[in-house]
Each structure stands twice: as structure tokens, then as C-alpha cells.
Amino acid sequence: MKVLVAVKRVIDYNVKVRVKPDHSDVDLNNVKMAINPFCEIAVEEAVRLKEKGVASEIIVVSIGPKEAQEQIRTALALGADRGLLIQTEEMPSSLGVAKLLKAVVDEEQPQLIILGKQSIDTDNNQTGQMLAALTDYPQGAFASSVEVEGDHINVAREIDGGLQTLKLSLPAVITADLRLNEPRYASLPNIMKAKRKPLDTKTPADLGVTLNNTLKTVKVEPPAERQAGIKVASVEELVDKLKNEAKVI
Amino acid sequence: MSILVIAEHNNLDLHKPTLNTVTAALALGDDVDILVAGANCGKVAEQAAQIAKIRKVLLADHAAYEHQLAENVAKLIATVGKSYSHILAPAGTQGKNTLPRVAALLDVDQLSDVIRIDSPDTFARPIYAGNAIATVQSSAAIKVMTIRATNFDAVATNGNAPIETLDDTFSTSNATFIKEEIAESDRPELTVADVVISGGRGMASGENFEMLYTLADKLNAAVGASRAAVDAGFVPNDMQVGQTGKIVAPNLYIAVGISGAIQHLAGMKDSKVIVAINKDEEAPIFQVADYGLVADLFEVVPQLENLV
Known part of the structure; x- marks a missing residue:
């Protein structure tokens, strides 16, 4: 079974985000970039399916600037077989990304498509569900476990307050939540090997997709700063403040 | 402006974030309808009818909607929502699961986790896990948005809106419900706890x-x-x-x-x-x-x- 995994190049999750002085966007100059943590979990899940003999080939696709090749190489080092970069300088909206992925799905005909549930930059949590709508495939969003059984999968999904398990017929779209797995570290030999794996580059035009982002960012501001409060000397003082000053207990 | 709010519920009780989402909807315009999609969820529709200042409640009561499967519910929302200017849902896991699917069916961009409404087409939302706040203007034909409930007050529940029953049924065989395990804790849930x-x-x-x-x-x-x-x-x-x-x-x-x-x-x-x-x-x-x-x-x- 062919598995398609989508990965996104984002700011490393350990980096403190700063807003540009002109409030046009966050400052990404000279900032460490990495594979989106949820996308990494998606790649790991695909690799595990391959190790179990369920997946036969893993194709990893990224949409973004030329540098997103680095994140595709990371995924290849984790165990994906070949990469595809859809190169675009302007980042499309989630719907635009879903349309590009739909075009890739049409070409590659994977049985399973795994994405991260959201990227930690735009925090949209939309692309997987949108791709499922465009392909008319069933969706297992926020997956915490995936079991392939013949022509269908059982997906446990994280929902408010617990888990919901669904049976989806293949092909299907999965979005990975935190609990799905813990991604491995790529070994040095695998990193070297990844450099020789095939990586193709296409443009949105090659795929016949016209992008039209109807969302315009007017400004980006830092959130209201929290002022450090006071230190209390004892538990008694703390409880008194919470009861009588903050009135929260 | 006419706004459709998707109720979050478990077929028995209307969940509170729906009330906060109605407040966000009323900031967009006066004509607010609530869609309750579920199975044997008449009680939820009755609770929704008590929400103040809304126009009406639309009730889609069918087995296909029992577990809020996105495949079915999204088609219903997209069909009902076509005639509205805005479609809003609380940004819980139900809304996050379903609304992007609705937006894609309607071929419009979506906004997630809206925390402030500046005008009917301009909204604020957190990005980078709240380390920055983006103000975004949408020219989408229908504005589909999830609302972060903690940023809006709950609307009053002293109203008496009419309930209208819908007959549209969308049912897929591609996705079936197996089970649900809701943590049996007396403690409140993390994201809604005081x-x-x-x-x-x-x-x-x-x-x-x-x-x-x-x-x-x-x-x-x-x-x-x-x-x-x-x-x-x-x-x-x-x-x-x-x-x-x-x-x-x-x-x-x-x-x-x-x-x-x-x-x-x-x-x-x-x-x-x-x-x-x-x-x-x-x-x-x-x-x-x-x-x-x-x-x-x-x-x-x-x-x-x-x-x-």
C-alpha cells in the first residue's frame, strides 16, 4: 500500500517567536527552521507501517520554498522513500495546500494519506480535513492510534474528554495528534542515505492548480505582555490573595 | 449578514461554548440561526431555543449525525450554510474536525480559533500558539470560522426561538462509528475547567x-x-x-x-x-x-x- 505524507517547514518549536517592528509578520530571518512536530509524527507513523509490512512505499511531499527540501530530506532520513517539493514562495492558504495535495493524490493514488493535525506556525488545523473533503475520502482527524486491517483502518481519535474510534474504508486521510507515536531520531547512516533518495520538484502550475488566497493578513502583533506579579511569603498569604484580591477561589 | 452557528452537544446537552459562539455571531449581525445536528437530540434543540436574541433553531435529527461524523455533518452544514454569510462553530474538537471539511466543500478559506471580531470581514486569531496575534481580513464568499470560546462571554438563555426541522440526510458508508471512551473523571476537562x-x-x-x-x-x-x-x-x-x-x-x-x-x-x-x-x-x-x-x-x- 502506498502512503503519502505531507510535511511543513516551520520555525523550530524551541525558538522564541518575535514580531517584526513594522507588525507585518513574525520575524523569520536567521531563525532555526525545522519539520513541524506533528508532521514528524505523521512521517514516523508511515515508517512504522512500512516496518510492519503494511506500507510498501512512502512518498513525502512538502509545499513551500526551495529550502523545504531540508525537511523532505529529514523525512527521507526517517524512512520515507521519495520526496516531492511543490515549490512556491508565497505560502498558500490551507485550502490552497489541500488543493495541491489533492492533485498529488490524483497522480499518486495513495491508499493512506497522513498529515500532522496542525502546523505550529499558523495553527490552522484545517488541511487534512479539507483534503478529505476534496477527495471525498473519510477522515480520521487527531489520530492517537491507527490500525490497518485489510481494506479499512481503525482510528482512535482524540476528542474533547476522551477517545473516539472510527472504522474508515481506504483510501482515507489521517491527521496525527501528539499521542500517535514518538518519532525516532534519524541515524547518521540514514541521513547519508537520504541524500541519495529521489526528490522531485514541481510548481503549482505543473499540477494545474491556481492558488487564490482570500485571507489577507492586515497586521501581526505581539500578545498583551503579562506583568510579573508579586512573590508571596507563605501559603497562608497565597490563599488570602487568591480569595480576597484575585477572588478566584 | 446572516449567521449560522453550529451547536456543540452530545445529543443530551448543549455544550456551553455554543453560547460563547453565539455572542461572537451577534457581533457580526442580528440574524443568527443555530443548527443542531445529531440523533434523538430534541432536548438539545429545546435548550438551544432558549438562547437569547437568536432567530431560530434548525434541527437535523437523524442516526447519520449521532456521532458527529465529519463526512455526514459537513455535507449537511455545507448545504444548509450556503445561504448564510457566516458559518461559526466553537473551536472544540467537533468544530475543528468538521468545519474545515465544510469550508472545502464550499470552496472557501477558513479561519480557525477566532478570538476577536473587528468587523464582518476582519478578525483576530492567535498564531504561533498565541505568541503572536494576527488580524486577518477575509474576502471569502462565505466566512467559515471556529471561535475560541474563552474569548467571548456566554449569551443569556432566556429566549424562546422557534425550532424548524430539517429533512436533509447525508450518510456515508466510508466511515463508521466503533466506540467512544470518555474519561470517567469527576474532574472537569482541561480545556474548559475554571x-x-x-x-x-x-x-x-x-x-x-x-x-x-x-x-x-x-x-x-x-x-x-x-x-x-x-x-x-x-x-x-x-x-x-x-x-x-x-x-x-x-x-x-x-x-x-x-x-x-x-x-x-x-x-x-x-x-x-x-x-x-x-x-x-x-x-x-x-x-x-x-x-x-x-x-x-x-x-x-x-x-x-x-x-x-
């Missing part, structure tokens, strides 16, 4: 979290954890508060033995009042805490439990 107590690496072990559970039961609080505590294996991943875990904004957040890594602060810094208990007075958590107590948590948590 009080959250979280433990970090300083808790030293999973057993020591018992202290926090006992305190939580006295305060009717939910218990969370930092990524460090999860990575150390003290508690399961679903308790994680932070950029890659759950985002919470309770009235009171008590951070116990948490140093305050950026990744954790991103998940809790919108809390109304933050208390930090840590023996390291240099811990960054104190920079965001309203009340800081530099002390050994193993001494002060039991004291705190006795005093509240």
Missing part, C-alpha cells in the same frame, strides 16, 4: 501527582502537566499543556514545579490568574505569574490543600 493545576519535572514522579489530584478535587480543578513531566513518563501525553499539547485559559492556573519553558507558557499564559510554586526563584515561570511562591512544593502543596 481552575487548572499543572505539575512539572519538579514533581519527581508520577505517584507524586496524587497530591495534585487531591488538591484538584478540593478546587474542582483539572490537572495538567508540562512537556517535561510527560517526557519523563510521570503522566500521559493527553495531560500536556503547551504549544504542542492543550491550550488552556482558566480563571486560575497553578503551576507546580514547572520552570516555565516557552513551549509551556504558550499553552497557559492567557489564564486570568497564574500562581507559580517553584523552589528555584530564577525560574522563568515567575515572570508570568501573578503570585509566586518560592518554596519546596512537597511542603506547600499539602498546606495549600488544607487551607482551601
Whole structure:
């Protein structure tokens, strides 16, 4: 079974985000970039399916600037077989990304498509569900476990307050939540090997997709700063403040 | 402007974030309808009808909608929603699961986690886990948005709107419900709790979290954890508060033995009042805490439990 995994190049999750002085966007100059943590979990899940003999080939696709090749190489080092970069300088909206992925799905005909549930930059949590709508495939969003059984999968999904398990017929779209797995570290030999794996580059035009982002960012501001409060000397003082000053207990 | 609000519910009770979402809808325009899709959910429709200032409740009561399967519900919402200018849902897991599917069916871009409404086409939403706030203008034909309930007040429930029944049925065989395991805890859920107590690496072990559970039961609080505590294996991943875990904004957040890594602060810094208990007075958590107590948590948590 062919598995398609989508990965996104984002700011490393350990980096403190700063807003540009002109409030046009966050400052990404000279900032460490990495594979989106949820996308990494998606790649790991695909690799595990391959190790179990369920997946036969893993194709990893990224949409973004030329540098997103680095994140595709990371995924290849984790165990994906070949990469595809859809190169675009302007980042499309989630719907635009879903349309590009739909075009890739049409070409590659994977049985399973795994994405991260959201990227930690735009925090949209939309692309997987949108791709499922465009392909008319069933969706297992926020997956915490995936079991392939013949022509269908059982997906446990994280929902408010617990888990919901669904049976989806293949092909299907999965979005990975935190609990799905813990991604491995790529070994040095695998990193070297990844450099020789095939990586193709296409443009949105090659795929016949016209992008039209109807969302315009007017400004980006830092959130209201929290002022450090006071230190209390004892538990008694703390409880008194919470009861009588903050009135929260 | 006509706004369709998708009710969040479990076929028995209307969930409170729906009331906050109606407040957001009323900031867009006066003509607000509520869609209740579910199975044997007449009671929910009756509760929704009591929401003040709404025009009507639309009830789609069919087995296909029982478990809120996105495949079915999205088609219903897209069909009903076509004639509205805005479609809103609370940004819980139901809304996040379904609404992007609706937006794609309608071929429009979506906005997630809206925290402020500036005008019928301009909205604010957090990006980078709340480390930046983006103001976004949408020229989409229909504005499809999830609403972060903690940023809007709940609307009153002294109304009496009419209930209209819908007959549209969308049913897929591609997705079937197997089971649901809802954590049977008397404690409230992390993302909606008024009080959250979280433990970090300083808790030293999973057993020591018992202290926090006992305190939580006295305060009717939910218990969370930092990524460090999860990575150390003290508690399961679903308790994680932070950029890659759950985002919470309770009235009171008590951070116990948490140093305050950026990744954790991103998940809790919108809390109304933050208390930090840590023996390291240099811990960054104190920079965001309203009340800081530099002390050994193993001494002060039991004291705190006795005093509240």
C-alpha cells in the first residue's frame, strides 16, 4: 500500500517567536527552521507501517520554498522513500495546500494519506480535513492510534474528554495528534542515505492548480505582555490573595 | 449578514461554548440561526431555543449525525450554510474536525480559533500558539470560522426561538462509528475547567501527582502537566499543556514545579490568574505569574490543600 505524507517547514518549536517592528509578520530571518512536530509524527507513523509490512512505499511531499527540501530530506532520513517539493514562495492558504495535495493524490493514488493535525506556525488545523473533503475520502482527524486491517483502518481519535474510534474504508486521510507515536531520531547512516533518495520538484502550475488566497493578513502583533506579579511569603498569604484580591477561589 | 452557528452537544446537552459562539455571531449581525445536528437530540434543540436574541433553531435529527461524523455533518452544514454569510462553530474538537471539511466543500478559506471580531470581514486569531496575534481580513464568499470560546462571554438563555426541522440526510458508508471512551473523571476537562493545576519535572514522579489530584478535587480543578513531566513518563501525553499539547485559559492556573519553558507558557499564559510554586526563584515561570511562591512544593502543596 502506498502512503503519502505531507510535511511543513516551520520555525523550530524551541525558538522564541518575535514580531517584526513594522507588525507585518513574525520575524523569520536567521531563525532555526525545522519539520513541524506533528508532521514528524505523521512521517514516523508511515515508517512504522512500512516496518510492519503494511506500507510498501512512502512518498513525502512538502509545499513551500526551495529550502523545504531540508525537511523532505529529514523525512527521507526517517524512512520515507521519495520526496516531492511543490515549490512556491508565497505560502498558500490551507485550502490552497489541500488543493495541491489533492492533485498529488490524483497522480499518486495513495491508499493512506497522513498529515500532522496542525502546523505550529499558523495553527490552522484545517488541511487534512479539507483534503478529505476534496477527495471525498473519510477522515480520521487527531489520530492517537491507527490500525490497518485489510481494506479499512481503525482510528482512535482524540476528542474533547476522551477517545473516539472510527472504522474508515481506504483510501482515507489521517491527521496525527501528539499521542500517535514518538518519532525516532534519524541515524547518521540514514541521513547519508537520504541524500541519495529521489526528490522531485514541481510548481503549482505543473499540477494545474491556481492558488487564490482570500485571507489577507492586515497586521501581526505581539500578545498583551503579562506583568510579573508579586512573590508571596507563605501559603497562608497565597490563599488570602487568591480569595480576597484575585477572588478566584 | 446572516449567521449560522453550529451547536456543540452530545445529543443530551448543549455544550456551553455554543453560547460563547453565539455572542461572537451577534457581533457580526442580528440574524443568527443555530443548527443542531445529531440523533434523538430534541432536548438539545429545546435548550438551544432558549438562547437569547437568536432567530431560530434548525434541527437535523437523524442516526447519520449521532456521532458527529465529519463526512455526514459537513455535507449537511455545507448545504444548509450556503445561504448564510457566516458559518461559526466553537473551536472544540467537533468544530475543528468538521468545519474545515465544510469550508472545502464550499470552496472557501477558513479561519480557525477566532478570538476577536473587528468587523464582518476582519478578525483576530492567535498564531504561533498565541505568541503572536494576527488580524486577518477575509474576502471569502462565505466566512467559515471556529471561535475560541474563552474569548467571548456566554449569551443569556432566556429566549424562546422557534425550532424548524430539517429533512436533509447525508450518510456515508466510508466511515463508521466503533466506540467512544470518555474519561470517567469527576474532574472537569482541561480545556474548559475554571481552575487548572499543572505539575512539572519538579514533581519527581508520577505517584507524586496524587497530591495534585487531591488538591484538584478540593478546587474542582483539572490537572495538567508540562512537556517535561510527560517526557519523563510521570503522566500521559493527553495531560500536556503547551504549544504542542492543550491550550488552556482558566480563571486560575497553578503551576507546580514547572520552570516555565516557552513551549509551556504558550499553552497557559492567557489564564486570568497564574500562581507559580517553584523552589528555584530564577525560574522563568515567575515572570508570568501573578503570585509566586518560592518554596519546596512537597511542603506547600499539602498546606495549600488544607487551607482551601
